[in-house]
Amino acid sequence: MPNRDCRVGFMWNTAFDSFDYGDRHPLRPGRFRMIRDYLDSAGLLASANVVEIEAEPLSMAVLERVHSSEYVESVRRISQTGEGEIDIDTPGFRGIYENALMLSGATVTGVRAVLSGHVEHFLSPTGGFHHAKFERGGGFCVFNDIAAAVHELKQHGLNRILVADFDVHHGNGDQAYFYDDPEVMVISFHEDPEWMYPHEGYVNEIGSGRGVGYNINMPFPMDAGDSVYRYAFDELVPKLIDLFRPQFILFLPGFDAHYLDRLAHLKLTTTMTRYITGRIHNAAHKWSEGRLGVVTGGGYHPDSLCWGVASVMSVLSGREYSPPRQNPPFKDDEETWRTVHETVDQVKDSVFPVLGI
Ligand SMILES: [Zn+2]
C-alpha cells in the first residue's frame, strides 16, 4: 500500500475537442472535456501531486508499427473529405486522422512521462481503443493506443507488460496483437461475447505458441453485479499478477460495465470501479515501481462515466471523492452466481496449469 501521495499526470490537449462522431453517436462530442470539467469541479485536478501533461500525437514511427499502411491511408482519405466510415459503427469526419493520432498519442505520451520518472501514474480522459486491429479499426476505435503503448514500452526494454482490461466489451484488438506474445499478459473481463460485441473473448481463447496462458478472458452473464464481479476478480487477478510480476500496467477500468450504461447489460456500481482500481494501483506499487497508466475506454452514461473517472483519480492521487449513492436494479441471483462460479473454474482450469499456478 503506498503510504504517500503519488504523482499523477492528467493527459490533455485542446485538440481532443475536435473529436466528432456526431451528436447521435454514443461516444459523444465533448466527452473528454466533460470528464476534465467534472474532475476539476470535484477538486481532483487542483492537488499539488496532480500535474497536467500535454499530449502529443502518435509518431509516424509508432503508427507504422501498429497499423498497416493501407489502413492508415484509408483513414487519411476519410479525414481529408469527411466522407466514408472506419466501419459500420465508427463514422468518419473531417480531421479524424489528426484527431485519432492525438487521442492515441496521449497514451504514449503518458507512458513516456511515467518511464522518465516525471510521474508514477497517468490518467487519460481518452484512450483504450482496444477494438482496433493491425489492418482495420472498428468499435469506435481508430488507432490502437494500447498496442502503441506496448510498442513504446518494449522499445525501452520492458518485457513484462500487463494489460488489465475491465471494459465491458472484450478487447479483441489487444488480444489479436499479443495472442502469441508471452511478454504481454492480457486480462479481459467483459460481458459474454455470445451476444455482446465484438463476439470474441471466450474462455478457451488463451493465447497461442509461446503466448499460451497469457491471454485470459473472463466473460460475465447479463445482469452480473458487484458481488459476482468481485468474486471473479479476487479468484483470478491477484494470482495472475503475482505470477507475471508486471513491470508496467496499462489499465482500462470498465466504466461501461456500470448499471446505468445502456450499451451493455452488466450491473456494476462505482464501488466496484474503486475496488478494482485500488487493487490494480497496489499491484503497480508492489511489482511495477508504481508504473501504471489508466486509459478511459468506454462509458456511455455521462454520470457513471464521470463518477468512475473521478473515483480512479481519487485512488491514484489520494484525494477524497465520493460518488452519489447508487442503487442497481438487481442483486446477483442464484443463476448468476452459478454461471460465474462455473466460468471462473473454467478460466482457472484452462490457464492456471499452463502458467504453473
Ligand atoms: Zn500510487
Ligand SMILES: [Zn+2]
Ligand atoms: Zn466498451
